[in-house]
Structure formats: C-alpha cells, structure tokens
Amino acid sequence: MSILVVEDDPGIRDIVEVALRFHGFLVRSVTTCEDALAEVDRDPPALVVLDVMLPDGDGFEVCRRIRAAGRHTPVIFLTARDTTADTVRGLALGGDDYITKPFSVEALVARIRAVLRRATTPSVGEPDRTVLRVADLELDEGRWEVRRAGVAVDLSPTEFRLLACLMENRDRVLTKRQLLELVWGYGGPTQVVETYISYLRRKLDPLGPPLIHTQRGIGYTLRPPQVP
Structure with a gap:
C-alpha cells in the first residue's frame, strides 16, 4: 500500500519513511500543502500521514479540501499541536486519527495498520450479516x-x-x-x-x-x- 507522508521536518520525515518502508509500505513524501493536494489528486494513496504546521499553510486545510473533493482517503495527523481543541478539530474535519509529537514509531505503524483495516473492511459486527x-x-x-x-x-x-x-x-x-x-x-x-x-x-x-x-x-x- 502507498503512504503519502506530508512533513517538512527532514529528521522526522526520514524516520517515518524508513519505518514505513521497513514494514512493507510504498512511501512518497512532500513538504507543502500544495504538493500534498497535488499528489492526492494525481495518484491517491492508501493513506496520508499529515503534519499540521507546514511552510505554506495548515494541514487542517489540506484535510478539509481532500474531504470537500469527495475523497475518503484515510488521514492521520502527526503534529506537535497537542491541545484537545486541535485534536477535535482534526478529527471533525475528517481525520481518522491524531498522533502528537514526540511519538513512538511502532505506535505510528500500528495505528496506520488499524486505520487501513477500518478503511478497507466495511463490515461492523457479525460477519455473516451484510x-x-x-x-x-x-x-x-x-x-x-x-x-x-x-x-x-x-x-x-x-x-x-x-x-x-x-x-x-x-x-x-x-x-x-x-x-x-x-x-x-x-x-x-x-x-x-x-x-x-x-x-x-x-x-x-x-x-x-x-x-x-x-x-x-x-x-x-x-x-x-x-x-x-
């Protein structure tokens, strides 16, 4: 599965990329809101790992525009903004998870897998009831x-x-x-x-x-x- 990482901090970006590739994901990365939206439009990934504070704008706005375009691509926010108001805003805009920095790489991978399972398995409850x-x-x-x-x-x-x-x-x-x-x-x-x-x-x-x-x-x- 292809993961798009939107992160302008080269240290964090490299750590996330290496961890995801180690776990078998295909990884693309960009550093700006504009490039993130262009990549999602050009070749929609299975999931987006999205920073909030980016050089040319706000990751919340990126998520809002992805949802406004009718795309259901899962989005996980990965950000230093750790207030309850920020978490609620990110999830209310259509984010699927919200992880604050500093973070555990293992926890990030586990939560990516959990979000992907939820996104690709529509059944809720009894498996024989459709x-x-x-x-x-x-x-x-x-x-x-x-x-x-x-x-x-x-x-x-x-x-x-x-x-x-x-x-x-x-x-x-x-x-x-x-x-x-x-x-x-x-x-x-x-x-x-x-x-x-x-x-x-x-x-x-x-x-x-x-x-x-x-x-x-x-x-x-x-x-x-x-x-x-």
Missing part, C-alpha cells in the same frame, strides 16, 4: 451503501462506521466513550463523537423522522420512530 435495517433506513455493509426512504445517502467512512455501530446496537444507549472505542478504536476527546453525530443527523433527518436520539449525560441511541 444488510442492516431500522425503519426506512438501510445500510449495506458489503456494498458500502446507505439508503433512507429509498434515497441514497453519501457517507464518509467514519460516518458509515458510526451509523453501522448504532444500527447494530439499535435501541441500546451507547456512551460517547464506547463509541470512541468501537468506531475510532481508541480513547480521546468525546467532542468528536458529538460532531459526527451531528453530521449523520444533517444527512438523515431531512429524509424522515429523527432516528438518532441523545440520552442526556450518557450518549446516543438509534431507534425507529414510535408509531402513534
């Missing part, structure tokens, strides 16, 4: 498709995994921490769960009655509308 249905909402895990009331709904990979998790656990309240572990695979700021729940609601609610409900102070549940 279509989930709740009311007029249908999620096809095998085809990576979602429809509500017969209308196709375009979801990012993270939105898809979150919705699948909620549908697998229909009528059950899942805490924000549980959703972080089940969907993102790690603990972190729970604000990112709130952000992605709002994304799902914006896409699903215009097509019918609300299906995702907030259990105040606990988390979220997905259940069919009550019939009067």
Whole structure:
C-alpha cells in the first residue's frame, strides 16, 4: 500500500519513511500543502500521514479540501499541536486519527495498520450479516451503501462506521466513550463523537423522522420512530 507522508521536518520525515518502508509500505513524501493536494489528486494513496504546521499553510486545510473533493482517503495527523481543541478539530474535519509529537514509531505503524483495516473492511459486527435495517433506513455493509426512504445517502467512512455501530446496537444507549472505542478504536476527546453525530443527523433527518436520539449525560441511541 502507498503512504503519502506530508512533513517538512527532514529528521522526522526520514524516520517515518524508513519505518514505513521497513514494514512493507510504498512511501512518497512532500513538504507543502500544495504538493500534498497535488499528489492526492494525481495518484491517491492508501493513506496520508499529515503534519499540521507546514511552510505554506495548515494541514487542517489540506484535510478539509481532500474531504470537500469527495475523497475518503484515510488521514492521520502527526503534529506537535497537542491541545484537545486541535485534536477535535482534526478529527471533525475528517481525520481518522491524531498522533502528537514526540511519538513512538511502532505506535505510528500500528495505528496506520488499524486505520487501513477500518478503511478497507466495511463490515461492523457479525460477519455473516451484510444488510442492516431500522425503519426506512438501510445500510449495506458489503456494498458500502446507505439508503433512507429509498434515497441514497453519501457517507464518509467514519460516518458509515458510526451509523453501522448504532444500527447494530439499535435501541441500546451507547456512551460517547464506547463509541470512541468501537468506531475510532481508541480513547480521546468525546467532542468528536458529538460532531459526527451531528453530521449523520444533517444527512438523515431531512429524509424522515429523527432516528438518532441523545440520552442526556450518557450518549446516543438509534431507534425507529414510535408509531402513534
């Protein structure tokens, strides 16, 4: 698999490149926002390792533009910016993971593999169950498709995994921490769960009655509308 490393620090860039090549990845590297976007457009990689502070701009903006172009290429931020607000912003913009410097090379490789597994394996839950249905909402895990009331709904990979998790656990309240572990695979700021729940609601609610409900102070549940 091809990994694009976007990092202007030559020391860190060399370490990441050597580690990834050692583990069997094909590696390309660039040092600027402009070159990163050009490379993703020219030959989309399997994953992008993206610094935030770059010479010609902001890695957050690179991720935003990748997602705005309709690309679901996984993005892992690798940055010295370690505040909770930065982490939430990166994940809310469509990042799949957020790693702060200094970092362990072994941990970086492990998290790259985890993100790639999630990106290439749509199934969530029981392996022999490929279509989930709740009311007029249908999620096809095998085809990576979602429809509500017969209308196709375009979801990012993270939105898809979150919705699948909620549908697998229909009528059950899942805490924000549980959703972080089940969907993102790690603990972190729970604000990112709130952000992605709002994304799902914006896409699903215009097509019918609300299906995702907030259990105040606990988390979220997905259940069919009550019939009067």
